[in-house]
Amino acid sequence: MEPIRVLIADDEALVRGGFRVLIETEPGMVVVGEAADGATAVDLVRRTRPDVVLMDVRMPGVDGLRATREIAADPDLAGVHVLILTTFDHDEHVIEALGAGAAGFLIKNTEPRQLLHGIRVVAGGEALLSPGLTRRLVARLTDRTAPRLNPAALSQLTAREREIVGLVAHGLSNTDIATALTISHATVKTHVGRALTKLGARDRAQLVALAYQHRLVEPPDPVP
Secondary structure (H helix, E strand, O other): OOOEEEEOOOHHHHHOOOOOOOHOOOOOOEEEEEEOOOOHHHHHHHOOOOEEEEEOOOOOOOEEEEEEEHHHHHHHHHHOOOEEOOOOHHHHHHHHHHHOOEEEEEOOOOOOHHHHHHHHHHOOOOEEEEEHHHHHHHHHHHHHHOOOOOHHHHOOOHHHHHHHHHHHHHOOHHHHHHEEEEEHHHHHHHHHHHHHHHOOOOHHHHHHHHHHHHHOOOOOOOOO
8 A cells, every 4th residue: 555645844854853743653654845835835736635634824925725625616626635733723723724625634742642633634635624623613613694605415315424524523434324324435536425415514523614614514612
């Protein structure tokens, strides 16, 4: 199996070095490049085509959110997944990052094993949010005034698709869902793909947002 190719984008050399050591000592992962700003990150992504980009939010010049937006907008880079890493857990950063096309969001003080897990999750095409951020994010998303989906789009979902969308919204991976419902991983992937198409969602992160915005699942209790 080919190793997961990772690009590190952070303006602090010590942070990049720490991530490089962690990743390159992990079997099945390799670092293909480092960037100290967003513009360099986008250029390196186009040249190296990594599976995952660890992207800092605050960098000089082109920041991580703008760089993420550029990567997501390029059809030639459809296989590149951006995992936002930052010292800040502001809700607006999370929402803007997901809106820009990020596949996930983690705080830099995340445990090393959780970071490595996050890289594997987003490399597999799934969404990832820090557990501590998810509840607040969901509360913000459900409170925001956003265009409603066409009711016809919601009605197109089968009962099974609604069930699976709900599990995705609760943070389960395709493997977790397959185990919970006693169905194959391929079947889960098919249902998720159909739900994405029917609801017009770009990716799993947006699917989660839509699920809560349109009450396909009940939001968690607000954080005090």
